Amino acid sequence: MNPVYEKLMQCYASFQKKIAFKPQVAIVLGSGLGDYADDIRVEAELDYHEIEGFPVSTVPGHAGKFIFGYVKDVPVVCMKGRVHYYEGYPISDVVLPVRLMKLMGAKILFLTNASGGINPSFTAGDFMMLTDHISMWAPNPLIGANIDELGVRFPDMTHVYDEDLQGVLRKAAEKCNVSLKEGVYAQLTGPSFESPAEIQLLHRLGVSAVGMSTVVEAIAANHMGMKICCISCVCNLAAGMTDNPLTHEEVQEAANAAAPKFRSLVSEAVADFKPFL
Secondary structure, three states, X not given: OOHHHHHHHHHHHHHHHHOOOOOOEEEEEOOOOHXXXXXXXXXXXXXXXXXXXXXXXXXXXXOOEXXXXXXXXXXXEEEEOOOOHHHOOOHHHHOHHHHHHHHHOOOEEEEEEEEEEOOOOOOOOEEEEEEEEEEOOOOOOOOOOOOOOOOOOOOOOOOOEOHHHHHHHHHHHHHOOOOEEEEEEEEOOOOOOOOHHHHHHHHHOOOOEEEOOXXXXXXXXXXXXXXXXXXXXXXXXXXXXXXXXXXXXXXXXXXXXXXHHHHHHHHHHHHOOHHHO
C-alpha cells in the first residue's frame, strides 16, 4: 500500500473509533480566525494529538483540534488550526487533514487564511474571495505515485474554486453588508515574510494577496472531487507597500478585529451551501 495512503487510512480508523459524527462541510480556520469555532453548535471535539500519526499545529493562533457540530442546521467539521509546510512537515502531512475530512463525509471545503495584500486598493481588514491561485515553490502534494483511491493522476485545475460557491459567497457578503474583494492568491513557503522584490514579482503576475497556506490544500481537495471556496482576510499590506516591518502579531491583531464580520459571513454562506451538498 502507498505509505501516504496507509497513513491517511490509519488516521481515519483512529477518528472512527472516537467520533461518529458525519460532516457535510469542512471549514479550515486560518491565523487569528479560530474563534469562529465558538459559533458552532458543538457535538464533539477531537484534539489532533488523539489521532494516531496526525500532524500537530505548532503556530500561535492555531489551537490544534477538530470541532464537530452544526452551523445553523448544516453539519460541519471545523479545523481550529492547520499545519503548514514551513513547520517542517512533508507536504503529504500538510494536506492529510483535508483528505481526512473528505473521508469523514465532507463534500465542500471552505478554506480561510490570513494574507498580505498586494492589490494597492486593499487595506488591512479586507476580505478577498479567491477566484484562482498560484503556487510558488511549495511542492505539489500530488507528486509521487498517484493514489488511485483518492483521484485521477492528472486532475483538471480550471475551476478549483467552485463558481456556484463563489456566487453563494457574494450573496452572503451582500446580506451581511460585508465588502468582499476578489482576486488571485499565491502561496509561498514561508516562514519568512516575502521580500519587497518578491511582492513586486507577484504583483506583475496578477496576484492580489499572498500567504503561506491554502493552495496545496485546495489541490489535494480538488484531486478528491471536493467543491472548494476560500476567503482570505487581508491582515496587512505586503512587504514594500508600507514602511512598516511585518510581524505575526500584526496579522493576528488584524484578524481578531475582522472576526465579527468574518463570523457572520461564514455562517450565512454555510447555511446557503445546502443546495450543493
